[in-house]
Amino acid sequence: MSTSGWALLCAFSTLIGFVLPRRRQGRHRDSGGPPDEATFVTLHIAAMAAPSLRAGLTRDSARKAVRHLRTLLGTSALALADADEVLAWDGAAGCHRDDAPEHARTALATARPHVVAGDAFPCDRPGCAIRGGVVVPLTVDGRVVGALAAYDAVVSAALVRTVTEVARWVSSQLELAELDSSRRRAMEAEMRALRAQMSPHFVYNALTTIASLVRTDPERARELLVDFADLNRYALRRARDFTTLAEELHCVDRYLLLERARFGERLRFTVRAAPEVLSVPVPFLCLQPLVENAVKHGxxxxxxxxxxxxxxxxxGPEAHISVEDDGLGMPPERARGLLDGDPRQGRDEGGFGLANVDVRLRQIYGEDYGLVVETAPDEGTTVRLRVPKAPPW
Structure with missing residues (x-):
């Protein structure tokens, strides 16, 4: 289990230990069912809040999560704040909503839980049920990014412990959101690198081939120029994480037609696809680097x-894809070096593209979905990959 996964499991265990007694003793009592039913309710409420928090601490995510968090704690009111303002409030006694920013600023400044009660929490509104609150900072990677403030009729030691543990759980969700954001940025950077890798290896030779045909076969040159424009329009369009297999194979077809013009009869190619999988979503530009590698080595x-x-x-539930060539092949250890992105194995010879696709597949689908390379000297090379038919979102 990863470090973040273990920390989240510990947070859940502690959260249940504090929240269940609180929910049994508070005004929102359980219906008297067995303890495992109460555990299920607590986990279910936490699961309802988690997706919003995984989007980060924003006004929209706070608005969606605050109601579930208040239900989890069973308090009269709850507020979520970032470093600048109160993002969301849920519950009664809206008269105290204007006090929440000051309470949050104190917790943000000290990076410690803050209790407001008694003379520090005046209220002259008749019938107001709130007499105090607990404000706990929310942290991500050691940085204070916001605060969770819970308000109720009584501020007990049990409430302080409970709100502190819920804040720890919220912080763990926000840390996961930060990891998700970092992973997306890394994938976008890899996509930009992949596009930059494609152009230097290919554009010069393609244009040189087209130029050589302008006088001798202008009609063929025109067709190849259209193919070249079509391929680059696809590769350089606005970034998207996914496309369809049909579009990706169309890109591969354009690439192979241009390479066929360059190599002539030295290059033969076939592209076969089952019609049932053409609409399957796949990572953008996941096949062209593999085909480029096959052309260079094959x-x-x-x-x-x-x-x-x-x-x-x-x-069945997956589409299986293979890119094969009958070229020189390579020792298996060199293939492993290419997948690991080892620069000593010759990134300029296509290894960069293989490593990039392998990393992206594993990031999107899991470690079981990386590239499989079958090769040996003088035996050609086959690169295999699997993609689930169901989209990963």
Whole structure:
């Protein structure tokens, strides 16, 4: 189990230990069911709040989460604040909402739980049930990013402990949100690097080939120029995480047509795909780098006629894809180095693209979905990947 996963499990265990007694003793009592039913209710409420918090601490996420958090604690009112303002309030006694920013600022400044009660919490409104509150800072990676403030008729030691543990759990969700954001930024950076990698290896040779045909076969040059524009329009359009297999195969087809114009009869290729999987969502630009690697090693590297085959099969809940060439192949340890992104294994020869696709697949689908490379010297190379038909979102 990862460190973050273990920390979250510990937070849940502690959270249940504090919240269950609180919910049994508070005004919102359980219906008298067995303890496991109360545990289920607590976990269910926490699960309802978690998706909003995983979006980070924003006005929208706070508004969606605050009601569930107040239900979890069973207090009269609850507020969520960031470093600048109160983002959301839920519960009765709106007269105290204007006091919440000052309470939050105290907790943010001291980075410690803050209790307001007695003379520090005056109220002259008839019938107001709130007589105090507990304000606990929310932290992400050691930084105070906000505060959770719970208000009720009595501020007991049990309430302080309970709100502190709920704040710890909220902080763990916000840390996971930060990790999600960092992962998205890393994937966007990898996408930009992948696009930059594609152009230097390909654009010069494609344009040189087209230029050589302008006088001898202008119609063919025009067709190839349209293919080149189509391919680059696809590769350079506004970034998206996913496309369909049909669009990705269309990109591969345009790439192979341009390479066929360059290599002539030295390059043969086939692209076969089961119709049932053409609409399956796949990571953007996940196949073209594999095909580019196959062309370089299967044709350019061998210096003789070679064949590249792209096959997409329907495999029940998954689509199975293979990119094969009959070129020189390589020792298995070199293939492992390419997947690991080892610069000593020759990123300029296509290894960068293989490592990039492998990392992206594992990040999106899990460690079981990386590339599988089958190769040996003089035996060609086959790169296999699997993608679930169901989208990962």
């Amino acid at each position: 044709v350019a590297g061998a210096g003789r006629r070679g064949e590249v085959r792209v096959v997409v099969r329907d495999a």
